[in-house]
Amino acid sequence: PSMPQIFHGRESEVSDILQLFTYNAPRIAILGAGGMGKTTLARAVLHHPDISHKYGECRLFVACDVASNIAGLVALIVNCLGLKLGQNPTQQVIHHFASGPPTLLILDNLETAWESTRSRKEIEDFLALLTDIQNLALIITMRGAERPAQVHWTRPFLQPLSPLAYDAAQKTFIDIAGEIHDSNDVDKILHLTDNMPLAIDLMAHLVDSKGCATVLSRWEIEKTSLVSDGYDRRSNLDMSIALSLSSPRVASVSGTQHLLSLLSMLPDGISDLELRKSNLPIHNILECKAALLRTSLAYNSSQKRLKVLVPIQEYMQRHHPAQLLIIEPLFQHYREL
Numbered sequence: 454p455s456m457p458q459i460f461h462g463r464e465s466e467v468s469d470i471l472q473l474f475t476y477n478a479p480r481i482a483i484l485g486a487g488g489m490g491k492t493t494l495a496r497a498v499l500h501h502p503d504i505s506h507k508y509g510e511c512r513l514f515v516a517c518d519v520a521s522n523i524a525g526l527v528a529l530i531v532n533c534l535g536l537k538l539g540q541n542p543t544q545q546v547i548h549h550f551a552s553g554p555p556t557l558l559i560l561d562n563l564e565t566a567w568e569s570t571r572s573r574k575e576i577e578d579f580l581a582l583l584t585d586i587q588n589l590a591l592i593i594t595m596r597g598a599e600r601p602a603q604v605h606w607t608r609p610f611l612q613p614l615s616p617l618a619y620d621a622a623q624k625t626f627i628d629i630a631g632e633i634h635d636s637n638d639v640d641k642i643l644h645l646t647d648n649m650p651l652a653i654d655l656m657a658h659l660v661d662s663k664g665c666a667t668v669l670s671r672w673e674i675e676k677t678s679l680v681s682d683g684y685d686r687r688s689n690l691d692m693s694i695a696l697s698l699s700s701p702r703v704a705s706v707s708g709t710q711h712l713l714s715l716l717s718m719l720p721d722g723i724s725d726l727e728l729r730k731s732n733l734p735i736h737n738i739l740e741c742k743a744a745l746l747r748t749s750l751a752y753n754s755s756q757k758r759l760k761v762l763v764p765i766q767e768y769m770q771r772h773h774p775a776q777l778l779i780i781e782p783l784f785q786h787y788r789e790l
Contacts, residue, residue, distance in 0.1 A: 462621025488651030
């Protein structure tokens with residue numbers, strides 16, 4: 454993939470990753486919510502002059518979106534290497550990297566194969582084999598906040614990506630939509646994106662063709678579906694959010710979606726104390742909270758409150774509104790304060 458042409462607000466993360474490359478062959482996980490710019494960051498690192506100088510042509514970027522299991526993942530790597538698929542593709546890949554020059558391998562959107570409990574151990578075993586190769590640097594990007602097991606990830610760990618700072622969000626918007634728009638309208642639109650890079654990108658392109666006033670007016674009716682006409686997770690906000698919501702890590706903990714629906718009605722989020730004292734009819738509520746944090750569908754604010762980004766709030770309210778039996782105990786708790 455090419456170097457991202459519009460890239461603001463991730464300078465610190467790029468610097469942190471480059472620092473990890475002072476080790477011989479780092480193993481790095483770029484984590485974060487869907488639409489937070491993990492792939493873009495990986496592309497920026499791939500094309501950074503220091504990385505280009507160190508690895509030259511031995512830089513391999515593998516988009517893992519279509520790999521649902523270990524066989525699919527290994528086949529993708531074999532194909533990207535330009536090899537003919539052999540009888541033992543895993544050993545074929547390991548031998549190629551082990552016998553070759555220093556190489557950087559980026560596995561983008563690895564969660565597609567790793568998410569399923571049926572294939573997770575095989576994926577982690579394969580990663581362990583890769584990271585045993587002394588001259589192979591590995592970067593993965595994955596939705597959520599969990600790193601695969603069985604890998605000695607290079608420390609210090611990268612923190613899961615957060616929304617862009619306002620200045621970076623504004624620069625990104627202006628680079629796409631231009632500087633001709635009313636600053637108050639731009640602020641309103643950026644508020645709706647909660648500075649999520651994917652949402653900024655999609656909204657800015659829409660503003661570029663339709664104008665701020667039209668976009669703001671349509672948002673009142675269409676919400677996130679306004680920027681969900683694309684065919685994949687990178688051009689369709691609803692699809693990106695739905696993909697995270699369909700994660701086995703969410704489905705495996707009963708009540709997680711109910712908690713997310715409730716959080717989507719609470720712009721200021723909720724504290725652990727409120728979760729425990731409001732007697733919500735979700736018996737394993739702290740497990741549900743953990744599942745939302747693991748998948749980055751929710752986050753802990755600086756005030757230690759569990760919150761949801763605005764685009765996810767809007768999506769949940771439109772597609773999975775909170776049930777009254779979930780809402781009422783919390784409102785009763787607030788009334789009694």
